[in-house]
Amino acid sequence: MSNAIEDVLAERARQINQEGWSVDHDDEHDSGDMAAAGASYALNAADQLHPYTQGDGGNAQPVFWPWDAQSWKPKNPRRDLVRAAALLIAEIEKLDRENARQENTETIT
Numbered sequence: 001m002s003n004a005i006e007d008v009l010a011e012r013a014r015q016i017n018q019e020g021w022s023v024d025h026d027d028e029h030d031s032g033d034m035a036a037a038g039a040s041y042a043l044n045a046a047d048q049l050h051p052y053t054q055g056d057g058g059n060a061q062p063v064f065w066p067w068d069a070q071s072w073k074p075k076n077p078r079r080d081l082v083r084a085a086a087l088l089i090a091e092i093e094k095l096d097r098e099n100a101r102q103e104n105t106e107t108i109t
Contacts, residue, residue, distance in 0.1 A: 004082070011086040026094050033066040034094065038087030040065045045077040045084065 015021045026034065040062045047058065061072040074080055 007082045008085040008089070011082050012089055015086060015090070021090070023093070023097070026090050027097065029094070032091070034087045034091035036064050036066045038084040038091065041074065041080040041084035041087065044074045045080040048077045
């Protein structure tokens with residue numbers, strides 16, 4: 001497994017274990033919030049690597065950041081990409097849980 005994948009999985013574990021962003025916490029977010037947050041960090045990294053991506057040349061909070069301004073904490077391109085990937089995994093896992101619940105409901109009815 002590459003260092004990048006290990007770091008993304010470690011970040012996801014950190015989000016759960018240190019930040020308390022459990023499955024239940026994730027499920028409380030509106031659909032797409034974690035994807036928007038991940039996209040925000042990915043876009044910030046892209047902007048740091050190539051300043052014409054977003055057009056501001058730096059750590060500006062994207063307009064589609066789903067949470068309050070205090071929670072926007074960009075670091076450096078690699079760290080932001082790791083966090084972006086972990087947030088995207090969280091959103092995918094949330095979708096998988098929602099789909100499983102829907103399938104179980106359809107099976108019962």
